[in-house]
Amino acid sequence: MDKIKFATVWLAGCSGCHMSFLDLDEFLFDVAEAVDVVYSPVASDIKHYPDNVDVCLVEGAIANEENLELLLEVRKKTKFLISFGDCAVTANVPAMRNMLNGTDPVLKRCYLELSDDSGQIPKDPHIVPELLEKVQPIHHIVDVDLFLPGCPPSAQRIKDAIAPLLKEEKPVMKGREMIKFG
């Protein structure tokens, strides 16, 4: 049997979910046995998201144009997409700027008010991806096959969610241990 083609993606999040994934410790050996990591910020150096990925963990909300572009590409090329962690599932902390109405207050605060006198808002295209007006959870943009909430989801929760997937079974997402937010 071919190995499962496995990817992880880091969008607008703090990477805490990926840290929690690395916290799987020796279970990572079992994962490595069962999968080929074809794309991941923590387990691969490949720069472009490949075709025909079987399972992908997507961490983070959709906050800028790059997040959006990558998410659409991931959905197109992935069979089973997992919304990984509270930022992906609820938009969480990155979305707290939505209450400020638009990107201006954030950009001004970060690049002007908190800078020394030389501060400027980056405008040149293709250098810093532009912020979207509104930060969104990923299932508001693409279809999601499994929700794995938590900030971050504990290593145990990640294990309980992906161990069945490695055997081509669907995990049971129920109860405090599996679906508590935060």
Add this chain to the structure above:
Amino acid sequence: MSVNTLKIDGIDVAVEAGTTILKAAKQAGIPIPTLCHLEGVSDVGACRLCLVEIKSNPNLVPSCVTEALEAMEILTQTEQLQEYRKMIVELLFAEGNHVCAVCVANNNCQLQDVAIEVGMDHTRFNYRFPQRDVDLSHPLFGIDHNRCILCTRCVRVCAEIETAHVWNVAFRGAAAKIVSGLNQPWGDVDACTSCGKCVDACPTGSIFRKGDTTAETTKDRSKVEFLSNAREKHQWTR
């Protein structure tokens, strides 16, 4: 004293006349999720989580404010009810700004608990991201309207137990909001005795003790019931 006998989820129950369906179900060991219900204060049927089905009645009824009557046949866990409860909780999350990860009440929140209970792992509704404020004018406590679900437990505990009536609901629809005094800063309201009952009554992290940070708030959920029993039944200990 007259007794009503009825069936809840097929279980025979006998209760004193005047007992609500919610209490009757509890007596029969049948859990019904609630949010606006708080032992010790009156019920208002605000959250609609406790909706149940009564055979021969086409409308779903909130069990906290509906009397358990003779010969009723009640269902509490139909597929439709479970789906509605899940939708209600999803709507609550989409309506306010509930960010569990940075909330004082994380791990100690009844909205979070009820989300687990109804099996919510995401919300299907678009988040509103409303602009709401935080009032930190009181010397001991704060109220963060982002986390408020308008259950009105604070309103009732203040009016009925402390009898200070500091809190009320103002405005309509999506603008509805808990206000203190005559929509003044909480710290300016002379009627507030700083008793802190609203802090314990609040199911979420909306009303909190100042100085608490993420996941630090603890709430004495049974305090209001104890105070009410002490007053009415002279049960002085718990």
